[in-house]
Amino acid sequence: MKCIDTLPEAQRFVAQFKDGSYRQIVALTGAGISTDSGIPDFRSPGGIWSKRQPVQYQDFVADEDSRLEDWDRRFEMMDYFARAEPNAAHQAMTSLAQAGKLHCLITQNVDGLHQRAGFPNDKLVEIHGNSTFATCLSCGVRAELEAQKPIVDAGQSPRCSDCNGLLKAAVISFGQQMPEMELERAAEAAAACDLFLVLGSSLVVHPAAQLPAIAVRGGADLVILNGQETPLDSYASTVIRTPLAQTFARFGE
Structure with a gap:
């Protein structure tokens, strides 16, 4: 070598x-x-996960507070991505x-x-996956992240306008297939x-x-x-x- x-x-x-x-x-x-x-590493000491632990997929699906935490993280990352x-x-x-x-x-x-x-x-x-947009966990339709921010700011996790399924950033979360x-x-x-x-x-x-x-x-x-x-x-x-x-x-x- x-x-x-x-x-x-x-x-x-x-x-x-x-x-x-x-x-x-x-x-x-x-x-x-x-x-x-300018995008911070996830795993290194001082990286994103040392400050904010990732939300598990099963918690996202089952718990509204976990969904809101995950969405808050996505908007934080969206700002990093926009500047990069x-x-x-x-x-x-x-x-x-x-x-x-x-x-x-x-x-x-x-x-x-x-x-x-x-x-x-x-x-x-x-x-x-990709964290710059969202998809519906039920029907797969794409949705833009920015459009979901007012909904999250109001204390609700976004839902699909087509089927009312849960919207989630299109990234593969821990515990997700x-x-x-x-x-x-x-x-x-x-x-x-x-x-x-x-x-x-x-x-x-x-x-x-x-x-x-x-x-x-x-x-x-x-x-x-x-x-x-x-x-x-x-x-x-x-x-x-x-x-x-x-x-x-x-x-x-």
Whole structure:
């Protein structure tokens, strides 16, 4: 395993992703790609979950106070997302996809920054959902978050205008079933790639943490770009420790 911890070397290394021989690249992105955009990490010391514990799905469904707590959290995160802008790492993934090199981007993030960076929806797999809009738990209809704020401010959890079902941010909550179709797409893409990139993921959350191992078993090279060690570093051919936005700052040149 090669470890790169200097920025010039890291920038030279990632340049090969667009110019090299890899034809079927798959990427997995986690919270670390968005921290440079001003979105706080969830799990790190001092992160969001150290201040406000997440609401469990079963509590959301069963309890009005839990629903209101979850909605309050969503509006807080909505403010973070609104202020954030995609950074050079987000833009680099879009560039790779547009060049036909990156065939699938699997993200654990719920901030919508990949979409705002122009990443094509047909190549994006959001395995933890998306927290920038809501859906009805009964009929699946989409609803915008901002429209729900007056209802929450009045002390009520929002309901679907079509069927009166519970509205919830479209993120996958703890205790909620993971989206089977997205997980199948992610696993199939990992098994078929020749290069699997990990950008800003601690690789401790399953089932996403299994995807790099699937890729390696299929014969792919694994490159992990993350500030801290991960449980799968030993599987990687190269580990890069430099900040992601700076690492990809010259990617489009």
